[in-house]
Amino acid sequence: MSPPPSCDILVIGSGNAGFSAALSAAQANPKANVIIIDKCPSAWAGGNSYFTAGAFRTAHNGLNDLLPLVNNASPEKANRIDMPLYSESDFMHDLQRMTNGRTDRALSKILVQDSRSTIGWLAKNGIRFQLSFNRQAYEVDNRIKFWGGLALKTENGGKGLIEDHLRAAKTNGISVYFDTAVTKLLTGPQSEAITGVEVIHRAVNNCNKNSQFPGQKTTIQAKAVILAAGGFEANPQLRAQYLGPGWDAARVRGTPYNTGDLLQIAQRDVSAKTVGNWSGCHSVAWDSDAPAHAGDRGVSNEFTKSGYPLGIMVNRNGERFVDEGSDMRNYTYAMIGRRILQQPSQVAFQVWDARTTPWLRSEEYRASVTRHLTGDTLEELADRCVDAGLTGRETFLRTLSEYNAAVRPGHWDPAVKDGLATQGLAVSKSNWALPIDRAPFLAVKVTAGITFTFGGLAVNPETAAVVSETTGQEVPGLYCVGEMLGGLFHDNYPGGSGLTSGAVFGRRAGRAAAETLASDRAARL
Template sequence: MKNVIIAGSGNAALCAGIAALENGAKVLMLEKADQDMSGGNTKYTAGAMRFAYENGSSLLPLLQNPDDPRIATTDFGSYPREKFASDLLGFNGGRPLSVEQETLVSESYDAMAWLSSHDVKFDPIYARQSFKKDGRDVFWGGLTLASANEGVGLFDQELDAFTRMGGEIRYNCAVTELVTDGDAVTGVKTSTRETLMADSVILACGGFEANADLRKTHIGDDWDKAKVRGTPHNTGDGLVMAQKLGAQTYGFFGGCHATPMDLHMVDYGNLDIPAGERKNYRKICYFLGVMLNAKGDRFVDEGINFRNYTYAQFGAAIMEQPEHFAWQIFDAKVADLLYAEYNFHDAHYVEAESLDELITKLDGVDQAGATATLSAYNDAVNDDVAFDPTVLDGKSTTGLALAKSNWAQKIDQGPFRAYPVTGGITFTYGGLKVNGQGCILHENGAPISGLYACGEMVGGVFFEGYPGGSGLTSGVVFGRRAGKGAAGS
């Protein structure tokens, strides 16, 4: 029986642990945080999983409640591998699909079925990924399922599976150093001053998003000011430890998963509220309105695509604006379409009965610029096309230097609301190079014996953007691979 140590306890770590256990290993998981803060970034997510599927019937084995009566009147559509690959390719900045991306696409459904076989189940995302149309729930954007209770629920289900299979987890126990014998990794040293020996070590301890100095070094000067949406514990420790052994860095270090966040959110999503509510600081309904920067200008095409494909890029775009903030502007026509986080008890916004009055309440914004921008936008909206949030409806503006390509409605019905946002960082893209078994490669191309990686530690999965839900699926795919590899199967 192989002894496997895993650093970290998030989605990827737990999937690695489950895979190692089912392949006959004894697994000890070491978590830097206390029990309440365990789980890495997983608890901060919406628990949504993007994967290729053929039709609604192929989703039924994955569901917590396949007998839900709503399913009979639901159109899930399909999300073929070719579409998943195309969506990833659209964020690659001209790069071809990487080996890691091809693996993510080809193994995504099997990974979900594998999780389901361990009683990790999912629910359709009716509240966020579907709209009512002709009496049916119509899903859009290829993202259909999430864990009940979102990221917290996913963590709980995976942890239950891990411990049920005999896995052990220790909290307040960070891996601080890798123990080696020659060129092979043979164990770890911990913050509790222990040396623990193992046949294999899996680094699943996240990227460097909670390290302001590393963000500034790798992503850019503005990024030391980004709000950290997730755990404070992902400070790049695994990357640093592996690099000391000559591990090959890989992927796009200048990119990260970002998202528009409440400007007044404290770092780490306000640790004083329950983990499941921290996601409510996201503000991703910009496609129903417009965003203005400090000059009063629009700076992105808010309707260029479904928000699943734009929020990571737009979160980064906000960080590039003067003073790193923007305002999201909505009118009463879309009030009932805004997601729950816009009515979250801690959401910050201003409200007014007229658009002119609203503009006076936009702190830090050039009011003349905002007035001109909103007036020009309203004049440019094409009223001849019907608004339909279930599709790329082509309801656009005409004649503007920066168009709104879909879902462009005039902002003309009070009351009006505006929400201040900034860029929130969730995870970083640059990581390490691994082989087909999840083993980390040395700079010379050879595997580092006994050392594996998964989750945010794996580079080459994402580059200049991110289709929503892919990150958790990547954790499952590469976590499963690393666990199996570390167990020697």
């Protein structure tokens, strides 16, 4: 369907942040006409949110605080769970630690303080939460131990999250229009206040669902506009320009439609101020056989290869290049892609033996998702890796021999930072160091998969209203949420913070936009 010529509140982007903003606006002002547009076709609904594991980081007071939100913890199972509380100070400490103290203090304070109430709000609106047994807990001595401060995910991951958001939007009278790309932000002739957008809408040919009519340029008048269209991670030119050499070769983990258009349009049309880490991004270890320029909506997040803390990683020369056990996985996985991208040919090999392969997550490492390189001896494993692109066979074997000799005795526990470390290596492994000497052996080939970029627009933290570079004041009627919001993350981030940020600031932006409408109407009476 073509979008209407006017609405009260227009949200641009159909990911978690955009849906949260639209839902908040519709509930804050039930009389408002709230619509969502997205340049992607309907088959790509959900933006990058669709490709996530659905993890939401939140402050909480322990297991009993979260049990009312979830649908997958029977009383019997709950009795076996060990879950420490994760306080607001814990969350803030992790944000500061992961970003080396460069996170915007006002934004991060709101993110942390609003996290639990916002997740409760989402749950009341039909977002199905679960305890993340498969990603954030290990069963040790018949106890289910959660780790890394992250406990919640959505049912069926990102796919389920977007299904639930679409259902909530329909329930709240929010219409969604796809194939609609914004080309310009419109402002009033006498002020900088937003009055709408110019768009190109590509209508689907009803006789042939695989073809479209040429794009039709039109305008949508709106009293408030909320930008939620993602970063520039799917644009190889902008990646090379801002992230640096080699980033044009990174695999795109999610939607191919996050190309940074709206970031550039906002700067051009309203002098939107830019902030944050424009040379930084969220980038993971990604299957080297995954598609290059877009995620696979069937496989989705399962191309992630996050089992490296249980083994080691080597580059194609056969050399280790990173401390695989420097921290819990959800504090390192968002930066590990950058380290892989810096290696020769931008690839690496993850390696395990029979001790740790049973601990790998099947959704990421089963043979139907990733190519298994196996051997009954390390020499045979090396040969299989050579077949897959390893150039330093002898170095690979020497690296494994030296690593095995450097492992110190101790108690291995994947649910805590166990201190089981190597000694005497140029590149240490600080935790979870076990010898790789028990057949059969497994390796997989990985590369860098980019998730989202960290640079974005400056906003008023209270309302997510966009700030003008020219005036230093808010652009009336314009808001920014999700990946487009800059200042929160630098170099790294605590896993699960992205979806929480989208919901927290989406909720605030929607409420602020609705309140602006009410104020305008009151002023006219």
